[in-house]
Amino acid sequence: MSLTLRVYVPSHPLIKHWLSVARDESTPTVLFRSAMTELGRWLTYEATRDWLPTTESEVQTPLAPCPATFIDPEVPIVVVPILRAGLALLDGAQALLPLASIYHVGLVRNEETLEASCYLNKLPEQMPPGTRVLVTDPMLATGGSSHSLLKLLVERGVDPALIRIVAVVAAPQALQLLGADFPALSIFTAAIDEGLNDRGYIVPGLGDAGDRTFGT
Numbered sequence: 001m002s003l004t005l006r007v008y009v010p011s012h013p014l015i016k017h018w019l020s021v022a023r024d025e026s027t028p029t030v031l032f033r034s035a036m037t038e039l040g041r042w043l044t045y046e047a048t049r050d051w052l053p054t055t056e057s058e059v060q061t062p063l064a065p066c067p068a069t070f071i072d073p074e075v076p077i078v079v080v081p082i083l084r085a086g087l088a089l090l091d092g093a094q095a096l097l098p099l100a101s102i103y104h105v106g107l108v109r110n111e112e113t114l115e116a117s118c119y120l121n122k123l124p125e126q127m128p129p130g131t132r133v134l135v136t137d138p139m140l141a142t143g144g145s146s147h148s149l150l151k152l153l154v155e156r157g158v159d160p161a162l163i164r165i166v167a168v169v170a171a172p173q174a175l176q177l178l179g180a181d182f183p184a185l186s187i188f189t190a191a192i193d194e195g196l197n198d199r200g201y202i203v204p205g206l207g208d209a210g211d212r213t214f215g216t
């Protein structure tokens, strides 16, 4: 069976609103961070819809026994923020996944070659079978950073079909690269933009997500 990358752009007014706030160059750092938190929250809500494993049981209401559905505590749930900018989406994701383990990975693009290199890797050597991984990275530009992380995850035994990327803006170049090597992957993004400029920035995009998040 051949698989094709699944890319979702949820049509929710709150996602559109906070994306527009983030895009606006006059948005100050404090509000930009709030916009990222909200985007992290609502995109995670969409991304976890058919991904969180549940288990069926029964509870006793004050009136009668009743069938009950809970999040399955046996299945490991992991969030991996790509530093730095992926941290901006983490609070929103964690609000919905309070029991998830967080493994930080630091990746930075070389400004000349646009190639990503890894400067921090807190991933365990092996992930248990069935682990669900939610990756947060607001910008998928060339796709090099997220591609590097996907390779690290697959090396550690993660099934690409159980990985969701939560992004804010994606360029077609990134979707092509990720789709070619990880067709079972799913991406949830607030927007797919036109492309990249000659410095590898997404156009229209929102600028440098890391700098705008941390005021650098």
Ligand code: PRP
Pocket: 082, 083, 084, 085, 086, 107, 108, 109, 110, 114, 116, 137, 138, 139, 140, 141, 142, 143, 144, 145, 146, 174, 200, 209, 210, 211
């Ligand atoms: C930015 C962004 C993504 C990456 C996307 O990180 O946060 O991780 O670029 O670009 P790519 O798809 O072409 O790899 P950056 O390297 O600027 O580091 P930062 O998050 O620390 O600012």
Ligand code: URA
Pocket: 085, 139, 141, 200, 201, 202, 203, 205, 206, 207, 208, 209, 210
């Ligand atoms: N990284 C960013 O922060 N913004 C872009 O547009 C591309 C890469």
